[in-house]
Amino acid sequence: MAKILVGYERGDNLGHYRRLAPVAEALAAEGHQVTFFLRNPYDCRSQLTANPLPFIQSPDLVPPNPAERGPKKMGSYSDIMVYCGFGKIETLFPATLAWRTIFDQVRPDLIVCDHSPVICFAAYGRIPVIQVGSGFTIPPAQAAAFPGFQPGKTATVAPEEIVAVMNEVQRRLGGPRVPSVTAPLRTTGRLVCTLKGLDPYKDQREDPVVGPTEGLQPPLPLPDKPAVFAYLGIEHRITPKMLALLKASELPVEAYVRGMTEATASKYIRPGLTFYKSPQPIDQVLSRATLAIHHGGSGMSLACCSAGRPQLALPIHEETLLNSQALARVGVGRMMSAKELESAGAETLSEFEASPQRRERAAIIAREIVDAGPFRPMDHILQACRASLGNA
Numbered sequence: 001m002a003k004i005l006v007g008y009e010r011g012d013n014l015g016h017y018r019r020l021a022p023v024a025e026a027l028a029a030e031g032h033q034v035t036f037f038l039r040n041p042y043d044c045r046s047q048l049t050a051n052p053l054p055f056i057q058s059p060d061l062v063p064p065n066p067a068e069r070g071p072k073k074m075g076s077y078s079d080i081m082v083y084c085g086f087g088k089i090e091t092l093f094p095a096t097l098a099w100r101t102i103f104d105q106v107r108p109d110l111i112v113c114d115h116s117p118v119i120c121f122a123a124y125g126r127i128p129v130i131q132v133g134s135g136f137t138i139p140p141a142q143a144a145a146f147p148g149f150q151p152g153k154t155a156t157v158a159p160e161e162i163v164a165v166m167n168e169v170q171r172r173l174g175g176p177r178v179p180s181v182t183a184p185l186r187t188t189g190r191l192v193c194t195l196k197g198l199d200p201y202k203d204q205r206e207d208p209v210v211g212p213t214e215g216l217q218p219p220l221p222l223p224d225k226p227a228v229f230a231y232l233g234i235e236h237r238i239t240p241k242m243l244a245l246l247k248a249s250e251l252p253v254e255a256y257v258r259g260m261t262e263a264t265a266s267k268y269i270r271p272g273l274t275f276y277k278s279p280q281p282i283d284q285v286l287s288r289a290t291l292a293i294h295h296g297g298s299g300m301s302l303a304c305c306s307a308g309r310p311q312l313a314l315p316i317h318e319e320t321l322l323n324s325q326a327l328a329r330v331g332v333g334r335m336m337s338a339k340e341l342e343s344a345g346a347e348t349l350s351e352f353e354a355s356p357q358r359r360e361r362a363a364i365i366a367r368e369i370v371d372a373g374p375f376r377p378m379d380h381i382l383q384a385c386r387a388s389l390g391n392a
Contacts, residue, residue: 001030002109002389005102007037009058009116010084011137014279015299016114017044018214019193023112023132023381024053030382035106037119043258046278058116059098061091074318075153077139077146078181081117082157086165093169096122100173103127110388112381121166121184125176128388130189132381134298135199136319138192138207141182147204149318189384193377195369197330198301200322211375215299217307219366220287226353229289230255231279231300234264236316241341242293243268249346251353254285283307291353296320296335301327308366310358312336312349331361 006024008016017038028034036055038044048055062085074080085091099122111129113119115137123129131138139146145159159181166178178184190207192199199205228251232239239257246253246268253273257265265275286292286307294300296313301323304311311333313324327333334352336344352358 001032003033003035003107004110004112004385005035005037005106005108005119006112007039007055007058007116008114009037009039009060009119010080011039011115014043014047015297016133017047018299019134020112020114020132020213021047021051022213022378025051026378026382027112027385028053035108037102056102059095059102059118061085061095061098073156074149076148076155078155078159078162079157080318081162081181084117086117086121086162087157089165089168092118092121092165093172096169096173099123110385112385117185120187121169121178124170124178124184129187130191130381130384130388131185131187132189132191132193132213134319135192135194135201135205135209136298136322138190139185140201140204140206141185141190142206144180144182146182147201149200149322188388189381191377191381191384194298195302195305195372197365198298198305198323198326200326208380210377210380211373212302213377213381215282215302215306216369216373216375217283217286217303219363219370220283220307220309222308222359222363223288223290225252226290226350227252227288228254228291228293228349228353229285230257230293232256232293232295232314233258233316234260236295236314238314238316238338238341241338242314245341245344245346245349246273246293249349251291251350254280254288256280290359296324296327298323301333305330305332305362305365306369308363310353310355310362312352314341330365332358332365334358 004027006020024034036053037058038055039058085095095118099119111123111127114133120129148154162181192207192209193213196202196209234257247270256276256279282303292304292309293312296315311327313333313335315321315324324335
């Protein structure tokens with residue numbers, strides 16, 4: 001059987017792992033030799049303990065100082081590539097060489113990945129790649145340049161500069177020339193695992209949108225009494241502001257704040273506010289909540305939409321900003337910035353939680369998701385893998 005690399009090189013939290021884990025399990029069940037590559041294996045340790053697939057650490061040669069990565073303002077996915085090291089030979093060359101070394105050791109017949117522009121470039125012209133990701137992580141690549149994140153936005157770094165860096169790396173490593181910045185992402189398969197309404201490129205999408213691989217919940221009845229579930233990361237500057245607002249409110253709150261110590265939690269504890277030390281089963285916490293607060297990640301947005309829960313989103317980067325805007329566009333959510341939180345009072349949270357319009361709209365969206373299904377993304381993904389291996 002085939003040797004297959006499955007994983008992701010960008011992204012934090014567990015969303016990318018949870019999207020790809022069912023794919024890895026299904027391929028392993030078919031007899032293939034599957035090796036996971038993970039950006040953040042420490043965060044995935046509980047999942048890896050429960051399901052011990054072989055794994056390696058993704059090479060991460062991006063400068064640790066954000067000021068060195070540039071650009072600070074991002075207009076399109078090619079700016080994300082610059083952030084990942086495509087802007088300079090001294091970052092892209094060693095990253096590509098690291099992946100080439102892994103290829104020589106593992107000798108994969110196929111790569112299945114999410115949010116992995118460097119591995120797509122390293123495999124360009126050598127190994128078939130199937131991308132499995134959210135709408136944001138698989139931008140339309142049919143043109144010579146990626147579309148802007150917002151209407152009127154364009155890349156802040158000229159695509160020609162990135163192409164020149166890629167082709168110098170290819171020259172040094174003996175690889176084929178790259179004709180455009182989008183070429184490495186025109187892979188053998190491009191399967192978008194989200195809902196069409198949450199795809200930031202839905203009006204420009206030519207790739208198949210096959211539905212989420214995980215996270216969808218059945219519509220859940222709304223509890224009689226108000227309650228909040230918050231899933232946040234303490235490393236983000238906006239989080240302490242929201243925690244202060246939750247402490248000041250009288251709403252019952254269940255929260256999992258990734259990376260928060262007991263000392264930090266003690267600053268916000270009050271009667272009715274419960275902090276968990278580990279992620280809780282999402283169906284259980286959403287069944288008890290009338291409002292979900294999160295950073296706008298794809299997995300949480302999908303889970304809350306399908307469960308029929310209004311959402312308050314605190315975006316932390318471009319992808320979560322686009323997700324948050326989509327939630328507002330369909331009427332189930334609102335986005336808040338750190339500046340807005342500074343002037344918000346506890347009554348702001350209570351008024352948002354009690355909004356009958358958002359509750360009604362959330363219930364409608366949950367029912368529409370059921371009616372649009374059933375989604376069978378794994379059938380599409382495995383079919384693409386089999387076709388690629390068959391052609392090989």
